[in-house]
Amino acid sequence: xxxxRKLEILADAAKYDASCASSGTEKRDSSDGKGLxxxxxxxxxxxxxxxDGRCISLLKVLLTNACNYDCLYCVNRTSSNVPRARFTxxxxxxxxxxxxxxNYIEGLFLSSGIIRSADYTMEQVVxxxxxxxxxxxxxxxxxxxxxxxxDDALITEAGRYADRLSINIEVPEExxxxxxxxxxxxxxxxxxxxxxxxxxxxxxxxxxxxxxxxKAKPPLFAPAGQSxxxxxxxxxxxxxxxxxxxxxxxxxxxLKRVYYSAFSxxxxxxxxxxxxxxxxxxxxxxxxxxxxxxxxxxDVGEIVDDAAGMLPLxxxxxxxxxxxxxxRFPLDVNRASREDLLRVPGFGRKAVDRxxxxxxxxxxxxxxxxxxxxPRNKALPFIVLSDHRPQPHLLDGAKLAERxxxxxxxxxxxx
Amino acid sequence: MHHITxxxxxxxxxxxxxxRTLVLNDVSPADVTWRVQGDAxxxxxxxxxxxxxxxxTFNVPxxxxxxxxxxxxxxxxxxxxxxxxxxxxxxxxxxxxxVATDPDVAEVAAMAKAVHRDEHKMHAFVRFREIxxxxxxxxxxxxxxxxxxxxxxAPFFARRFADMPWSILTPDVCAHxxxxxxxxxxxxxxxxxxxxxxxxxxxRRYYASIFNPARLKVKAMQTEMPKRYWRNLPEAxxxxxxxxxxxxxxxxMIAHAASEPHKSQKRQEPPMKRKQAADDIEMLxxxxxxxxxxPLWKDATQTVFGEGPQNAQVMxxxxxxxxxxxxxxxxxxxxxxxxLDRALDEAGIDRSKVYVTNAVKHFxxxxxxxxxxxxxxNTAEIKACRQWYERERAAIKPVLVVAMGATAxxxxxxxxxxxxxxxxxLIDLEDGATALVTVHPSxxxxxxxxxxxxxxxxxxxxxxxxAAALLRKSAHAA
Numbered sequence: 076x077x078x079x080r081k082l083e084i085l086a087d088a089a090k091y092d093a094s095c096a097s098s099g100t101e102k103r104d105s106s107d108g109k110g111l112x113x114x115x116x117x118x119x120x121x122x123x124x125x126x127d128g129r130c131i132s133l134l135k136v137l138l139t140n141a142c143n144y145d146c147l148y149c150v151n152r153t154s155s156n157v158p159r160a161r162f163t164x165x166x167x168x169x170x171x172x173x174x175x176x177x178n179y180i181e182g183l184f185l186s187s188g189i190i191r192s193a194d195y196t197m198e199q200v201v202x203x204x205x206x207x208x209x210x211x212x213x214x215x216x217x218x219x220x221x222x223x224x225x226d227d228a229l230i231t232e233a234g235r236y237a238d239r240l241s242i243n244i245e246v247p248e249e250x251x252x253x254x255x256x257x258x259x260x261x262x263x264x265x266x267x268x269x270x271x272x273x274x275x276x277x278x279x280x281x282x283x284x285x286x287x288x289x290k291a292k293p294p295l296f297a298p299a300g301q302s303x304x305x306x307x308x309x310x311x312x313x314x315x316x317x318x319x320x321x322x323x324x325x326x327x328x329x330l331k332r333v334y335y336s337a338f339s340x341x342x343x344x345x346x347x348x349x350x351x352x353x354x355x356x357x358x359x360x361x362x363x364x365x366x367x368x369x370x371x372x373x374d375v376g377e378i379v380d381d382a383a384g385m386l387p388l389x390x391x392x393x394x395x396x397x398x399x400x401x402x403r404f405p406l407d408v409n410r411a412s413r414e415d416l417l418r419v420p421g422f423g424r425k426a427v428d429r430x431x432x433x434x435x436x437x438x439x440x441x442x443x444x445x446x447x448x449x450p451r452n453k454a455l456p457f458i459v460l461s462d463h464r465p466q467p468h469l470l471d472g473a474k475l476a477e478r479x480x481x482x483x484x485x486x487x488x489x490x
Numbered sequence: 491m492h493h494i495t496x497x498x499x500x501x502x503x504x505x506x507x508x509x510r511t512l513v514l515n516d517v518s519p520a521d522v523t524w525r526v527q528g529d530a531x532x533x534x535x536x537x538x539x540x541x542x543x544x545x546x547t548f549n550v551p552x553x554x555x556x557x558x559x560x561x562x563x564x565x566x567x568x569x570x571x572x573x574x575x576x577x578x579x580x581x582x583x584x585x586x587x588x589v590a591t592d593p594d595v596a597e598v599a600a601m602a603k604a605v606h607r608d609e610h611k612m613h614a615f616v617r618f619r620e621i622x623x624x625x626x627x628x629x630x631x632x633x634x635x636x637x638x639x640x641x642x643x644a645p646f647f648a649r650r651f652a653d654m655p656w657s658i659l660t661p662d663v664c665a666h667x668x669x670x671x672x673x674x675x676x677x678x679x680x681x682x683x684x685x686x687x688x689x690x691x692x693x694r695r696y697y698a699s700i701f702n703p704a705r706l707k708v709k710a711m712q713t714e715m716p717k718r719y720w721r722n723l724p725e726a727x728x729x730x731x732x733x734x735x736x737x738x739x740x741x742x743m744i745a746h747a748a749s750e751p752h753k754s755q756k757r758q759e760p761p762m763k764r765k766q767a768a769d770d771i772e773m774l775x776x777x778x779x780x781x782x783x784x785p786l787w788k789d790a791t792q793t794v795f796g797e798g799p800q801n802a803q804v805m806x807x808x809x810x811x812x813x814x815x816x817x818x819x820x821x822x823x824x825x826x827x828x829x830l831d832r833a834l835d836e837a838g839i840d841r842s843k844v845y846v847t848n849a850v851k852h853f854x855x856x857x858x859x860x861x862x863x864x865x866x867x868n869t870a871e872i873k874a875c876r877q878w879y880e881r882e883r884a885a886i887k888p889v890l891v892v893a894m895g896a897t898a899x900x901x902x903x904x905x906x907x908x909x910x911x912x913x914x915x916l917i918d919l920e921d922g923a924t925a926l927v928t929v930h931p932s933x934x935x936x937x938x939x940x941x942x943x944x945x946x947x948x949x950x951x952x953x954x955x956x957a958a959a960l961l962r963k964s965a966h967a968a
Binding site: 326 | 615620647649651654695697698708709711723725733743791817818858859
């Protein structure tokens with residue numbers, strides 16, 4: 076089998092992993108003339124976009140899609156009849172370098188099916204990174220999948236070469252994982268996430284202590300941290316459960332990101348799973364809710380309406396929250412606290428920063444909303460400006476919610 | 491009227507010098523026109539020569555310089571005048587830049603943003619093609635930037651591809667890297683650039699394979715990768731056919747019933763663990779790993795079982811594992827553990843000879859952002875977990891049990907036991923062993939007052955010394 080065919084199979088096998096970030100790592104480049112590559116710590120770079128709207132930043136492949144496990148939601152499960160392939164270590168290294176030199180990618184995202192044992196698989200994955208870093212002095216981004224239960228020395232080595240490590244929690248509820256992925260063990264996954272966090276903390280402590288003492292850099296451990304992915308819609312978990320799992324994972328393991336991946340029909344799918352178009356809108360709402368938890372000061376318990384258990388699909392979660400808490404509005408934009416401003420529908424973090432800077436000098440009027448990139452129609456019912464006050468009964472009326480519901484459109488693939 | 495001619499489209503220094511002179515001469519923005527060398531000259535207008543810049547000076551915020559350096563690269567031909575107008579107004583109102591709602595500020599900010607976005611897109615969408623092979627290869631790209639950003643964007647490529655000679659050709663100017671420095675030459679026609687590369691077919695296959703036809707989101711793609719970039723992206727020729735076949739491919743996956751699977755593997759039920767009359771600590775530990783006697787296991791990482799030699803004379807009982815202990819799977823490894831180690835050492839007790847455990851073996855907490863707030867276990871949880879404490883004690887058979895804190899005391903005595911009434915003296919247990927009650931080391935960590943902390947620490951050590959004395963006595967007796 077030639078490398079192109081292998082690439083097709085092993086990229087096809089890797090595409091259900093949503094993570095493609097290349098941001099948030101340490102600053103590196105090759106201006107010393109000894110290596111190849113650099114990182115872009117601030118934003119990360121998306122070198123292309125596929126028509127599924129997803130960014131292509133890294134060469135995302137599996138080392139092999141042969142797998143001992145039989146996870147029903149997975150295209151690579153042992154009982155699937157998809158074609159199988161396996162890259163050699165050198166093939167992945169060469170592809171990474173060749174793509175990188177042409178500026179197609181920021182680096183490599185390498186995962187693998189579980190073959191032989193956790194340690195054997197992890198050693199294979201690590202040896203690609205080792206070769207890239209040690210032999211080719213590759214300074215680009217590397218994301219490695221961590222195999223739960225892999226030996227501690229292998230994980231330490233993986234963290235030395237990789238910018239990011241990740242382990243997928245797979246589904247929101249432990250009970251459904253036991254059903255869908257009988258060989259996987261949430262406890263082993265969590266223990267490994269815990270081990271990663273201890274190593275991340277230790278590296279950070281060393282780094283902090285080291286700043287003033289010596290110039291020599293202490294050994295790094297995955298400077299872009301760890302992340303995980305949850306598949307949405309393969310089991311019956313509701314959004315409330317999903318977000319509680321996320322909050323627990325963020326708090327416990329200091330994850331940089333929890334990726335939500337709408338369960339999508341796969342070639343040769345299992346009969347036990349919903350074969351339908353992936354719940355993309357739900358996935359989007361979960362990301363919005365995740366942002367509310369991490370950047371907008373919302374507690375996990377207040378995002379989802381307890382009675383419903385699900386986020387509404389037709390309006391965003393912040394707007395839904397505001398409609399449930401109308402007594403907290405209208406809010407005077409020229410006086411309100413930062414915490415309160417962040418809760419106004421349509422107000423992003425940057426807009427709030429600008430409002431706070433601007434209002435020290437001059438008051439904010441309705442005409443300014445456009446220059447602050449705030450959608451007027453969404454925000455106006457909830458705010459007071461120096462020349463605007465919502466009609467007294469607007470906030471109490473049932474019509475307010477109607478105003479935001481999108482007009483019925485034909486469902487289907489967005490085009 | 492003043493007509494300023496700048497040396498080029500990106501002549502920040504020229505603009506700065508002229509603008510400074512104009513402002514210091516009180517020339518209103520309405521009385522200045524701006525052009526670039528080589529543009530058509532203004533007809534029928536005569537230029538008033540500028541007086542030499544007076545020695546006076548004035549300050550602008552650093553942010554302004556940063557903004558102008560970016561905005562001046564915008565292709566908007568009015569940009570020099572807009573920037574001058576902003577400078578003019580800034581002199582009278584030093585806070586102007588923070589007013590995001592001001593039309594001039596908003597416009598300049600938008601121009602700067604557009605320039606940085608274009609720079610970012612250039613970093614992303616330049617595609618090098620290799621000329622020659624291996625040792626003598628040269629990487630050449632053709633790119634059509636929206637704004638005058640080639641010089642701005644070039645250092646990025648120099649830092650990234652320091653070990654290979656490259657050229658980025660554009661209609662405006664070209665940037666080259668020879669391994670030592672970036673050089674800029676005049677723009678060229680597209681025909682000068684190479685038209686193919688041996689890796690492009692492989693790259694296209696990757697692009698097609700990483701695309702998931704079941705989640706078509708063309709708009710999202712186009713927002714980030716606008717069509718105007720497509721003509722220079724080798725993979726873009728696939729976009730149309732991939733979209734056209736997506737729905738068919740996705741429906742086929744849905745319609746296609748799963749084929750007969752390979753023999754599926756059944757999860758092996760874990761073998762039932764034998765219950766023994768006298769538990770071995772290692773077997774207890776394994777058994778406790780799957781404990782579901784209360785709901786605390788669910789949010790925690792793992793059961794944190796006791797640790798220490800099977801023949802330990804002392805068993806120290808704490809409340810419950812904390813954040814660190816939950817991650818590491820070992821008791822007393824966090825801050826409270828360090829406090830305990832120090833106190834044990836001072837009291838003359840070797841920690842490696844002590845069995846250390848907790849009354850409750852899962853971490854109880856609520857997540858708050860990136861941290862976990864410790865929650866006190868309730869009576870039901872303490873009760874549910876007590877079996878493990880009892881079996882540990884039966885296996886270790888210590889001479890002395892030290893209960894640290896109220897939760898531990900509740901577990902050791904089987905009832906709520908106030909610390910202050912019982913601490914600091916030896917208490918006989920029913921089965922002949924002895925118990926000692928003291929505070930939990932994390933209590934010492936929480937005391938805000940340094941004096942109180944030192945005092946309480948000494949009391950804690952004093953309690954542990956009682957334990958040490960008993961140990962010496964029992965060793966002597968044996």
